[in-house]
Amino acid sequence: MTEVLxxxxxxxxxxxxxxxxxxxxFAASLFTAFVYxxxxxxxxxxxxxxxxxxxxxxxxxxxxxxxxxSLFVIIQQHYFEYQYAYQHSSLELPLRYMVxxxxxxxxxxxxxxxxxxxxxGWILMYxxxxxxxxxxxxxxxxxxxxxxMLLGIEIAGARIGSNPFILLRDAQPExxxxxxxxxxxxxxxxxxIRDGNGLNPLLQNYWMVIHPPTLFLGFAASIVPFAYAMAGxxxxxxxxxxxxxxxxTLFGVMVLGTGIVMGGFxxxxxxxxxxxxxxxxxxxxxxxxxxxxxxxxxxxxxxxxTGKALYISYILAIFGFILVLYATFLTRSGILGNTSVHAFTxxxxxxxxxxxxxxxxxxxxxxxxKGKKLRSVFLALLAVGTAIAMWQGYVEAVHIPxxxxxxxxxxxxxxxxxxxxxxxxxxxxxxxxxxxxxxxVFVISCFxxxxxxxxxxxxxxxxxxxxxxxxxxxxxxxxxxxxxxIIGMMVGFGQLLKYRKTDMKKFWLQFTIVLLxxxxxxxxxxxxxxxxxxxxxxxLLSAVFAIVGNSFYWMNTLKGKLNVAGGSVAHIGFxxxxxxxxxxxxxxxVISINQSGMAFSENFDDEANREHVLLLKNQPTLLGDYxxxxxxxxxxxxxxxxxxxxxxxxxxxxxxxxDEFVLQPNAQVNPKMGLVSNPxxxxxxxxxxxxxxSSVPDKESARKAPYEQFHTYEIRLGDxxxxxxxxxxxxxxxxxxxxxxxxxxDADHVLMAEMKVEGAQDTLYAHPVFALQGDQSVSIPDxxxxxxxxxxxxxxxxxxxxxxxxxxxxDVAVKPPVKxxxxxxxxxxxxxxxxxxxxIVMIIGFLMAISEKLRYSSxxxx
Amino acid sequence: xxxxYIIIIVLIAVGIAAIISLYGNASQYVTFxxxxxxPGKEFHVIGQLVRDSSLKYNPEMDPNHLEFYLKDSTQxxxxxxxxxxxxxxxxxxxxxxxxxxxxxxxxxxxSILLKCPSKYNDGKLEESxxxxxxx
Numbered sequence: 001m002t003e004v005l006x007x008x009x010x011x012x013x014x015x016x017x018x019x020x021x022x023x024x025x026f027a028a029s030l031f032t033a034f035v036y037x038x039x040x041x042x043x044x045x046x047x048x049x050x051x052x053x054x055x056x057x058x059x060x061x062x063x064x065x066x067x068x069x070s071l072f073v074i075i076q077q078h079y080f081e082y083q084y085a086y087q088h089s090s091l092e093l094p095l096r097y098m099v100x101x102x103x104x105x106x107x108x109x110x111x112x113x114x115x116x117x118x119x120x121g122w123i124l125m126y127x128x129x130x131x132x133x134x135x136x137x138x139x140x141x142x143x144x145x146x147x148x149m150l151l152g153i154e155i156a157g158a159r160i161g162s163n164p165f166i167l168l169r170d171a172q173p174e175x176x177x178x179x180x181x182x183x184x185x186x187x188x189x190x191x192x193i194r195d196g197n198g199l200n201p202l203l204q205n206y207w208m209v210i211h212p213p214t215l216f217l218g219f220a221a222s223i224v225p226f227a228y229a230m231a232g233x234x235x236x237x238x239x240x241x242x243x244x245x246x247x248x249t250l251f252g253v254m255v256l257g258t259g260i261v262m263g264g265f266x267x268x269x270x271x272x273x274x275x276x277x278x279x280x281x282x283x284x285x286x287x288x289x290x291x292x293x294x295x296x297x298x299x300x301x302x303x304x305x306t307g308k309a310l311y312i313s314y315i316l317a318i319f320g321f322i323l324v325l326y327a328t329f330l331t332r333s334g335i336l337g338n339t340s341v342h343a344f345t346x347x348x349x350x351x352x353x354x355x356x357x358x359x360x361x362x363x364x365x366x367x368x369x370k371g372k373k374l375r376s377v378f379l380a381l382l383a384v385g386t387a388i389a390m391w392q393g394y395v396e397a398v399h400i401p402x403x404x405x406x407x408x409x410x411x412x413x414x415x416x417x418x419x420x421x422x423x424x425x426x427x428x429x430x431x432x433x434x435x436x437x438x439x440x441v442f443v444i445s446c447f448x449x450x451x452x453x454x455x456x457x458x459x460x461x462x463x464x465x466x467x468x469x470x471x472x473x474x475x476x477x478x479x480x481x482x483x484x485x486i487i488g489m490m491v492g493f494g495q496l497l498k499y500r501k502t503d504m505k506k507f508w509l510q511f512t513i514v515l516l517x518x519x520x521x522x523x524x525x526x527x528x529x530x531x532x533x534x535x536x537x538x539x540l541l542s543a544v545f546a547i548v549g550n551s552f553y554w555m556n557t558l559k560g561k562l563n564v565a566g567g568s569v570a571h572i573g574f575x576x577x578x579x580x581x582x583x584x585x586x587x588x589x590v591i592s593i594n595q596s597g598m599a600f601s602e603n604f605d606d607e608a609n610r611e612h613v614l615l616l617k618n619q620p621t622l623l624g625d626y627x628x629x630x631x632x633x634x635x636x637x638x639x640x641x642x643x644x645x646x647x648x649x650x651x652x653x654x655x656x657x658x659d660e661f662v663l664q665p666n667a668q669v670n671p672k673m674g675l676v677s678n679p680x681x682x683x684x685x686x687x688x689x690x691x692x693x694s695s696v697p698d699k700e701s702a703r704k705a706p707y708e709q710f711h712t713y714e715i716r717l718g719d720x721x722x723x724x725x726x727x728x729x730x731x732x733x734x735x736x737x738x739x740x741x742x743x744x745x746d747a748d749h750v751l752m753a754e755m756k757v758e759g760a761q762d763t764l765y766a767h768p769v770f771a772l773q774g775d776q777s778v779s780i781p782d783x784x785x786x787x788x789x790x791x792x793x794x795x796x797x798x799x800x801x802x803x804x805x806x807x808x809x810x811d812v813a814v815k816p817p818v819k820x821x822x823x824x825x826x827x828x829x830x831x832x833x834x835x836x837x838x839x840i841v842m843i844i845g846f847l848m849a850i851s852e853k854l855r856y857s858s859x860x861x862x
Numbered sequence: 863x864x865x866x867y868i869i870i871i872v873l874i875a876v877g878i879a880a881i882i883s884l885y886g887n888a889s890q891y892v893t894f895x896x897x898x899x900x901p902g903k904e905f906h907v908i909g910q911l912v913r914d915s916s917l918k919y920n921p922e923m924d925p926n927h928l929e930f931y932l933k934d935s936t937q938x939x940x941x942x943x944x945x946x947x948x949x950x951x952x953x954x955x956x957x958x959x960x961x962x963x964x965x966x967x968x969x970x971x972x973s974i975l976l977k978c979p980s981k982y983n984d985g986k987l988e989e990s991x992x993x994x995x996x997x
Contacts, residue, residue, distance in 0.1 A: 448880045695921060
């Protein structure tokens with residue numbers, strides 16, 4: 001690259017503003033963390049330090065807002081001199097998707113997470129009262145971690161973070177070698193960078209605008225119970241942190257759950273794998289903390305009601321946050337490489353992520369350990385572990401001692417501070433016992449998901465070369481379905497029990513009523529869903545049991561009151577979700593089973609799946625209870641929509657039903673990603689018809705293909721030319737009147753022929769033209785590109801007075817016709833609305849529970 | 863025995879069961895030769911698409927039948943049969959992971975993972991997965 005001092009057309013001020021904001025946000029978060037630490041541990045000067053801390057956090061927060069705004073301006077104004085805008089956006093990108101550019105890149109994801117922390121921090125700062133200093137200290141520490149991810153500076157050869165404001169010419173100096181840049185001269189390079197790379201088409205979807213922020217708010221919320229737990233340790237208030245942490249945990253569970261289901265809905269609506277959940281590592285990464293947070297919310301409730309389950313509450317609050325960090329490590333360090341469909345690449349931050357992960361695992365142990373001696377031993381052990389882990393020429397297994405020390409320390413240090421009287425009660429006839437067991441079942445569920453998702457981690461640590469199970473989905477389901485079954489049962493009868501002591505006679509009576517009515521409902525549903533599998537029937541019974549048990553409790557014990565029913569409503573929603581998972585999962589069936597092809601393909605084998613069907617244009621094909629016809633396509637922007645008409649067809653009576661609709665699955669033949677296919681789904685109350693295009697012929701290049709065969713024919717009116725692509729009849733030859741239009745105004749005679757061609761699907765006409773101008777002749781050929789035919793009218797053998805006796809000469813060119821078809825897959829999902837409806841009911845339940853807790857605490861305060 | 867100890871024992875037992883189950887169910891990255899030694903068992907094979915005219919996909923005859931040749935890390939070339947439409951970016955792929963089993967002299971793939979140069983991630987490889995069936 002030549003030395004150029006200034007480049008034309010760059011907008012450097014905004015990037016500088018962004019960079020300064022990044023540095024400021026980092027410095028301010030570090031400052032705030034220290035100041036709040038002083039406020040926590042220096043009781044006499046607490047007021048002063050707290051005031052300083054608030055100022056620090058306000059500066060930090062405003063800096064984060066400024067980073068967000070700067071990056072948005074760069075994307076919105078199409079400043080392609082910045083790598084981020086070049087990489088993730090383009091000129092044609094509509095405003096509503098610009099915000100999605102944020103989460104296509106990693107830096108934007110971290111920024112989003114930081115922004116939520118700032119907003120949560122602002123709320124916590126003014127609402128936590130005596131907890132402010134320690135809670136804000138933990139949040140500021142998390143902000144230190146996140147802001148280093150955006151620093152993008154090099155210290156001693158190691159790059160720390162990745163800055164979103166890096167210039168394209170710094171990130172990719174090789175652009176100056178490009179010929180079209182060299183022509184312009186390096187200083188004018190921007191005139192050559194006209195458009196950005198564009199946003200991944202899969203993210204150009206409105207669910208993708210709201211799903212990531214929701215998910216990240218859930219992630220961000222997981223820090224609050226962690227921060228309260230740490231605050232309890234720092235202030236020596238071992239039990240008091242639970243009550244304020246509970247409301248936030250419920251909030252976190254609700255938001256994260258909503259985010260996960262939104263992701264599932266996005267996958268269902270716009271990905272072509274045909275489902276809402278694929279046990280993909282990235283999906284699992286959001287599920288893992290959620291499962292633990294559900295467990296946590298229950299143990300916190302046990303504690304507030306009975307003063308028990310303190311140890312597990314601590315452990316779950318700590319690991320709820322740690323697992324968010326671990327999930328981030330999995331998805332952002334590039335370690336998943338081989339196993340994920342989502343492509344997340346390494347920005348060289350895995351070391352940094354690991355460092356923070358270990359920091360936040362070690363922090364609770366350090367705070368919980370009592371006495372200087374124990375703390376020193378712990379730090380020494382950590383140092384030894386770290387030294388081994390940093391050992392040169394190492395294998396990854398050297399990390400094991402460090403992992404063992406830091407995890408072991410958490411379990412031990414918390415154990416020694418928790419009063420032994422707070423252990424979970426061992427009375428089987430109490431609600432708290434079963435809630436406790438339920439929380440543990442969630443822990444097991446979480447453990448199994450972590451274990452499998454971490455396969456690449458085990459491969460690295462133990463130097464294995466294991467691949468994921470061949471059928472990942474079936475493998476997960478085999479574990480998680482029985483777990484869900486157990487949970488459904490416990491959700492059903494748990495509410496019938498009472499805290500501390502239950503009247504068992506009454507319980508068994510209610511249990512019997514609930515069980516019998518559940519069995520009745522289940523029987524009806526089994527018939528409705530056509531369930532055959534015994535395990536699925538048991539699973540359905542447990543889900544119905546959960547719904548009936550909670551409805552019964554709500555109506556019978558709570559007398560249908562709304563203000564205390566949050567838990568029951570959330571449980572009913574959860575049960576409905578399980579019903580939806582069973583009905584849509586077990587009854588899901590592919591209706592696009594291909595029956596043709598059997599006779600043609602030499603090695604056609606009966607066992608093979610034939611789940612894709614070829615629909616020739618305008619040729620109706622039976623798919624399940626529908627007759628499907630592909631009848632045309634339209635191209636809007638980069639997408640081609642393939643119109644498929646579905647008509648309900650009763651196979652028994654062989655008659656059409658009144659059910660008729662058109663689905664338009666689209667496909668984008670994207671130069672960057674190949675075929676990007678978006679499904680289209682017809683929603684009914686009882687079922688969905690899901691349809692996507694899995695392959696389309698390349699019509700454009702077939703139209704442009706050169707002609708292969710050429711023949712000359714001498715024919716008269718009414719004669720037929722036989723070609724490979726159909727028969728052409730010369731129906732008419734007339735003198736043309738619009739000479740001018742053809743640019744033949746000087747010609748003496750202009751003749752237009754009409755060729756009628758019977759194609760496979762429709763009849764087409766070609767109109768080649770022949771003109772005489774003195775003794776010169778001109779031919780304007782006419783083409784039927786879809787039929788692969790071109791007609792050139794080249795001569796006439798006699799005088800052009802009596803056409804009926806004249807012989808006309810045509811050159812006919814032939815090539816393979818352009819085929820118009822789509823290959824389609826269609827799936828019916830029965831009763832999937834239970835899943836979406838159940839989710840909404842569950843969210844409402846959580847909202848009710850949260851407002852219940854808020855009302856309770858404000859009443860207590862007033 | 864107190865319920866607490868029973869709970870702890872059950873927890874540990876289930877945890878160990880999960881670990882053993884994963885170890886037992888994990889597949890392996892192998893070569894065609896190893897896959898052939900245990901016919902009927904499913905493996906992951908990593909290789910490269912053989913780029914000549916041997917790729918066969920004729921949707922009008924059978925939209926669910928794709929054949930191509932794959933060269934594994936030991937340079938052994940085998941025919942791969944995949945009962946699904948041709949992934950649009952197959953020809954662009956730099957690396958192909960096929961999951962399935964040997965069937966006589968051919969490999970029958972139930973899923974294909976493609977690694978293609980990604981335009982959205984700046985030259986890095988991007989993965990996409992294709993499955994032959996839902997079940």
